[in-house]
Amino acid sequence: MSIYQTHITDVLIVGAGLAGERIAVEAASAGHDVTLLSLVPPRRSHSTAAQGGMQASLGNCAMGEGDNSDVHFADTVKGSDWGCDQEVARLFVENAPLAVREMAIWGVPWNRVVAGQRKLPDGRMLEEKKEKEGLITARDFGGTAKWRTCYTADGTGHTLLYTMDSMVIKMGITVHDRTEAISLIHDGEQCIGVVARCLRTGDLRVYIAKTTVICTGGYGRLYSASTNAVINEGNGMFVALNTGIIPLGNMEAVQFHPTGMVPVWILITEGARGDGGYLLDKNKYRFMPDYEPKKKELASRDVVSRRMTQHIRAGHGVDSPYGPHLWLDIRHLGAQHINTNLREIANIARNFAGVDPVKDLIPVRPTQHYSMGGVRTNKDGAAYGLKNLFAAGEAACWDLHGFNRLGGNSLAETITAGRIIGKKVAEYTKDATLSYSYKLVDDAVKEQENRIKALVHGWNGKENVYDVRNEMEKNLMDYVGIFRNGTDLQKAVDNLREVYHRSLKIGLESNGEGPNPELAQALRMTGMVRLALCIAYGALTRTESRGSHAREDYPKRDDTNWLKRTLAYWPQDADLPELKYEPVKITELPPGDRGYGESSAQSKGGK
Amino acid sequence: MADRELTFEIFRYNPARPEIKPHMQTYKLKETTGMTIFVALNMIREQQDPSLMFDFVCRAAICGSCAMIINGRPKLACKTLTNTLPKKIKLFPLPVFKLIGDLSVDTGTWFRNLSLKTESWVHTGKTFDSAKQEEHMDNKTALEIYEAERCIECGCCISGCATANIRDEFLGAAGINRVARFMVDPRDERTPEQYFEIVGCEEGTFGCMGLMACDDNCPMELPLQMQLAFVRRKMASIGLGIKQESKIKMGIG
Numbered sequence: 001m002s003i004y005q006t007h008i009t010d011v012l013i014v015g016a017g018l019a020g021e022r023i024a025v026e027a028a029s030a031g032h033d034v035t036l037l038s039l040v041p042p043r044r045s046h047s048t049a050a051q052g053g054m055q056a057s058l059g060n061c062a063m064g065e066g067d068n069s070d071v072h073f074a075d076t077v078k079g080s081d082w083g084c085d086q087e088v089a090r091l092f093v094e095n096a097p098l099a100v101r102e103m104a105i106w107g108v109p110w111n112r113v114v115a116g117q118r119k120l121p122d123g124r125m126l127e128e129k130k131e132k133e134g135l136i137t138a139r140d141f142g143g144t145a146k147w148r149t150c151y152t153a154d155g156t157g158h159t160l161l162y163t164m165d166s167m168v169i170k171m172g173i174t175v176h177d178r179t180e181a182i183s184l185i186h187d188g189e190q191c192i193g194v195v196a197r198c199l200r201t202g203d204l205r206v207y208i209a210k211t212t213v214i215c216t217g218g219y220g221r222l223y224s225a226s227t228n229a230v231i232n233e234g235n236g237m238f239v240a241l242n243t244g245i246i247p248l249g250n251m252e253a254v255q256f257h258p259t260g261m262v263p264v265w266i267l268i269t270e271g272a273r274g275d276g277g278y279l280l281d282k283n284k285y286r287f288m289p290d291y292e293p294k295k296k297e298l299a300s301r302d303v304v305s306r307r308m309t310q311h312i313r314a315g316h317g318v319d320s321p322y323g324p325h326l327w328l329d330i331r332h333l334g335a336q337h338i339n340t341n342l343r344e345i346a347n348i349a350r351n352f353a354g355v356d357p358v359k360d361l362i363p364v365r366p367t368q369h370y371s372m373g374g375v376r377t378n379k380d381g382a383a384y385g386l387k388n389l390f391a392a393g394e395a396a397c398w399d400l401h402g403f404n405r406l407g408g409n410s411l412a413e414t415i416t417a418g419r420i421i422g423k424k425v426a427e428y429t430k431d432a433t434l435s436y437s438y439k440l441v442d443d444a445v446k447e448q449e450n451r452i453k454a455l456v457h458g459w460n461g462k463e464n465v466y467d468v469r470n471e472m473e474k475n476l477m478d479y480v481g482i483f484r485n486g487t488d489l490q491k492a493v494d495n496l497r498e499v500y501h502r503s504l505k506i507g508l509e510s511n512g513e514g515p516n517p518e519l520a521q522a523l524r525m526t527g528m529v530r531l532a533l534c535i536a537y538g539a540l541t542r543t544e545s546r547g548s549h550a551r552e553d554y555p556k557r558d559d560t561n562w563l564k565r566t567l568a569y570w571p572q573d574a575d576l577p578e579l580k581y582e583p584v585k586i587t588e589l590p591p592g593d594r595g596y597g598e599s600s601a602q603s604k605g606g607k
Numbered sequence: 608m609a610d611r612e613l614t615f616e617i618f619r620y621n622p623a624r625p626e627i628k629p630h631m632q633t634y635k636l637k638e639t640t641g642m643t644i645f646v647a648l649n650m651i652r653e654q655q656d657p658s659l660m661f662d663f664v665c666r667a668a669i670c671g672s673c674a675m676i677i678n679g680r681p682k683l684a685c686k687t688l689t690n691t692l693p694k695k696i697k698l699f700p701l702p703v704f705k706l707i708g709d710l711s712v713d714t715g716t717w718f719r720n721l722s723l724k725t726e727s728w729v730h731t732g733k734t735f736d737s738a739k740q741e742e743h744m745d746n747k748t749a750l751e752i753y754e755a756e757r758c759i760e761c762g763c764c765i766s767g768c769a770t771a772n773i774r775d776e777f778l779g780a781a782g783i784n785r786v787a788r789f790m791v792d793p794r795d796e797r798t799p800e801q802y803f804e805i806v807g808c809e810e811g812t813f814g815c816m817g818l819m820a821c822d823d824n825c826p827m828e829l830p831l832q833m834q835l836a837f838v839r840r841k842m843a844s845i846g847l848g849i850k851q852e853s854k855i856k857m858g859i860g
Contacts, residue, residue: 041715134743514623
């Protein structure tokens with residue numbers, strides 16, 4: 001028998017970002033006892049980093065006039081390249097305005113409509129109406145027919161998360177921060193909670209609940225270059241996958257952003273190019289016009305990312321200790337413009353790369369940005385495979401985004417899904433009873449204790465955890481990036497299988513005592529490589545291009561064969577996921593031309 | 608600057624091994640272009656000492672996790688470039704907060720307690736009605752609230768504060784700024800007297816000795832000195848029974 005603390009609760013939520021906290025508030029409002037687990041204090045969650053805003057068709061500002069949920073729906077479905085679940089998209093667009101307004105009552109200082117005339121940077125004039133003054137306003141974002149993205153200055157995620165967390169504190173909801181769920185406890189049919197490791201002491205703990213919800217965010221850190229926070233390692237996804245029963249949906253759908261700054265991979269927004277910034281190669285040559293004579297640097301996000309990667313591969317990248325990169329040049333815009341209109345970018349460049357963009361070039365490279373895939377759920381947020389388990393936010397494949405997420409739809413998803421799924425969780429929990437066998441729990445803890453002992457003593461081998469990790473990151477970055485092809489993807493799958501076997505032989509160099517960070521990383525490593533294989537193998541198998549999944553050898557979208565969602569399972573003792581497929585639900589808008597991008601102009605057939 | 612060899616002297620202590628006393632450990636590292644303390648600490652952990660404890664989350668000066676004492680000053684490690692420092696770099700964990708190990712401290716518990724003490728949520732009798740349009744708010748007011756809400760709870764102001772270092776319950780600049788954030792929010796229905804209960808005391812605004820290190824150390828460059836003056840003056844006028852002047856303005860200009 002092992003000795004460990006046990007916590008029992010009605011609803012256990014793993015992850016205290018916006019999705020997790022919104023569900024917590026909903027479940028607690030219904031009278032349930034709720035416990036939130038978080039790797040970090042909730043306000044440090046990656047949700048806080050979102051600057052842009054959240055989409056909701058309020059239609060208050062002049063450029064948003066005439067907007068409604070139908071227009072938002074069409075934008076979202078086109079953005080997804082018809083990969084999303086249309087029932088979910090409909091639910092989402094109807095509820096997003098409510099989610100935004102509710103956050104206003106709770107304390108978010110949304111920017112408001114200011115009446116009167118103003119001039120846009122491109123010279124257009126617009127007039128905000130007097131009767132709309134003081135209502136929640138919106139800004140422009142890519143892929144939307146109307147200005148629909150509600151915001152608070154450049155700190156939307158920050159104000160949303162602080163307001164949401166203040167509700168959690170006000171309601172007295174239990175939060176265990178610095179606590180990491182390392183496995184789900186289940187009997188093959190029902191989930192009854194998690195085994196967790198306290199990151200303050202290193203002790204194992206058990207959390208038992210009627211309902212467990214995974215809200216752990218994305219897996220950006222599987223890639224060596226990601227705009228994501230360092231905690232985004234896909235934890236919730238791999239603890240689900242590790243059960244062998246729960247499938248992950250569309251893991252091959254990975255979004256890249258063209259200009260992550262080297263070497264810290266912080267995002268430099270599209271505004272820099274929008275205002276006239278150029279991309280240069282190692283010879284200070286402006287290469288984009290060669291590839292995209294019309295749109296140059298301002299082609300769509302995925303297109304620019306693909307061209308940059310192609311150019312680096314052709315040997316034109318600038319060598320650095322952090323790998324080859326390209327340059328972003330905004331010097332010609334002049335000091336005054338840079339220090340006023342592009343102040344944020346200028347500060348980021350100065351603070352984090354030590355370059356002054358008034359006289360220096362900014363080192364950039366396409367960078368992993370968002371994971372559309374995750375724990376596959378139905379429209380209520382219930383996970384496939386196990387009862388009592390739900391998932392929401394970036395960790396889930398609910399499936400609002402299909403193969404490409406529109407900017408402003410991720411923050412919107414966290415809160416809107418949190419609201420919708422939170423209600424379902426509360427209803428479900430009301431009818432649920434808690435019954436479990438003590439042996440099941442004890443065995444689950446023992447399994448984790450044995451893993452830890454094996455890692456500390458090097459019983460399975462002496463592989464270095466950081467070497468394994470670097471090898472995984474490199475394979476995803478080099479072969480499962482923005483451009484994909486059969487040869488590279490096969491290489492990635494082969495290499496990652498080797499990396500996988502190495503991950504099973506990790507042995508610590510330090511002693512693993514207390515809140516040891518090497519042990520924390522080692523405990524995650526096999527799960528992370530499994531996710532990497534789900535991404536690579538899913539991409540290899542999907543012989544078409546759709547949204548962010550761009551195959552050089554299959555450049556067109558293929559609705560005949562691939563209008564379906566990938567489900568990746570991890571069978572016991574396997575070294576590759578098992579892939580199954582399910583049809584994508586089309587309820588309102590049949591597949592057609594998105595009106596942008598190169599893969600969907602002809603949507604029938606393969607090559 | 609190129610080709611410097613940096614010497615890091617880092618505070619070490621693992622509470623799981625109390626028999627090993629706190630001590631300084633030295634690491635050497637070759638400086639690279641654009642190197643920050645974030646890059647350096649990760650290199651040290653991956654290549655020299657995998658047991659080294661420190662915290663980073665966003666690594667972009669947005670989340671506030673990585674504050675530590677860098678050559679004597681509380682700073683965010685993620686946005687501190689090594690080329691702004693001499694070749695010898697000393698790193699200590701933040702004081703005031705409970706030590707978790709090495710450079711890692713428990714800010715989460717401290718700040719949650721702060722939120723509870725200051726009741727940092729909008730106090731209102733209104734509830735959400737999904738059939739209704741949102742209430743109107745002046746955009747200037749919205750921006751004013753946001754300016755006061757920009758604090759990322761990194762703890763630099765608290766660590767640099769003489770009062771916070773000697774008085775456990777002192778709310779510090781982060782706490783006083785938090786109260787100011789709700790004072791300027793018209794949705795919050797608390798009266799000045801209710802705010803006085805929270806900050807009109809030695810643990811609140813009257814405990815400040817006016818050394819202003821909070822203002823000097825804030826990585827978000829929040830106008831903490833002005834916020835302090837704003838809240839203090841409001842509280843003083845209530846404490847002295849002076850009728851509330853509507854003219855007392857927040858110091859965010």
